[in-house]
Amino acid sequence: DSGVTQTPKHLITATGQRVTLRCSPRSGDLSVYWYQQSLDQGLQFLIQYYNGEERAKGNILERFSAQQFPDLHSELNLSSLELGDSALYFCASSVEWTGGAGELFFGEGSRLTVL
Amino acid sequence: GENVEQHPSTLSVQEGDSAVIKCTYSDSASNYFPWYKQELGKGPQLIIDIRSNVGEKKDQRIAVTLNKTAKHFSLHITETQPEDSAVYFCAASITGGSYIPTFGRGTSLIVHP
Numbered sequence: 001d002s003g004v005t006q007t008p009k010h011l012i013t014a015t016g017q018r019v020t021l022r023c024s025p026r027s028g029d030l031s032v033y034w035y036q037q038s039l040d041q042g043l044q045f046l047i048q049y050y051n052g053e054e055r056a057k058g059n060i061l062e063r064f065s066a067q068q069f070p071d072l073h074s075e076l077n078l079s080s081l082e083l084g085d086s087a088l089y090f091c092a093s094s095v096e097w098t099g100g101a102g103e104l105f106f107g108e109g110s111r112l113t114v115l
Numbered sequence: 116g117e118n119v120e121q122h123p124s125t126l127s128v129q130e131g132d133s134a135v136i137k138c139t140y141s142d143s144a145s146n147y148f149p150w151y152k153q154e155l156g157k158g159p160q161l162i163i164d165i166r167s168n169v170g171e172k173k174d175q176r177i178a179v180t181l182n183k184t185a186k187h188f189s190l191h192i193t194e195t196q197p198e199d200s201a202v203y204f205c206a207a208s209i210t211g212g213s214y215i216p217t218f219g220r221g222t223s224l225i226v227h228p
Contacts, residue, residue, distance in 0.1 A: 040220070042204065109158055
């Protein structure tokens with residue numbers, strides 16, 4: 001158990017809908033990362049927050065947004081969903097704001113299926 | 116930005132054999148190279164890492180080697196066991212600053228009993 005909690009574990013929705021994925025980082029970790037894992041694309045970095053502020057942005061679509069709240073939990077909002085958004089979405093946390101410095105602790109992911 | 120290539124995408128071995136997964140990176144400034152293991156239904160978990168001032172690192176049956184000149188690093192698993200079956204990801208990043216690890220596409224390792 002990494003200590004990172006993600007909900008929901010599975011989500012099925014229709015095209016055009018909006019969903020929110022939630023992540024609670026490990027106790028004491030200030031940095032949260034969101035990754036998208038598709039079948040043949042590996043782990044694609046979406047966005048990073050540190051102590052409530054956005055720190056880095058990857059290949060995140062304009063239809064997606066995220067935030068980190070004062071209690072350090074984070075939410076990833078996906079809107080106007082398309083079939084291609086079906087993927088496993090991972091949240092990871094680390095103590096420091098620089099992910100390059102050390103270990104990322106991943107949650108078990110939220111599997112999104114868009115029909 | 117950094118680009119990490121990982122090969123092979125699938126690796127099938129018999130129990131007891133060795134397995135080698137190779138990665139190359141493009142940014143010569145990268146100096147931290149972690150390897151993650153993702154078991155079915157789980158999130159990736161760090162299994163070993165290496166920094167650029169070290170050429171090789173071992174931890175029991177796993178080892179990682181780094182060739183900075185060639186911008187190449189590899190994961191070696193000896194005496195493979197069925198529980199080693201998983202997807203393995205390599206990554207490269209720069210320590211310090213807001214540098215996010217860039218991951219390879221993953222290698223699905225299957226160890227046959």
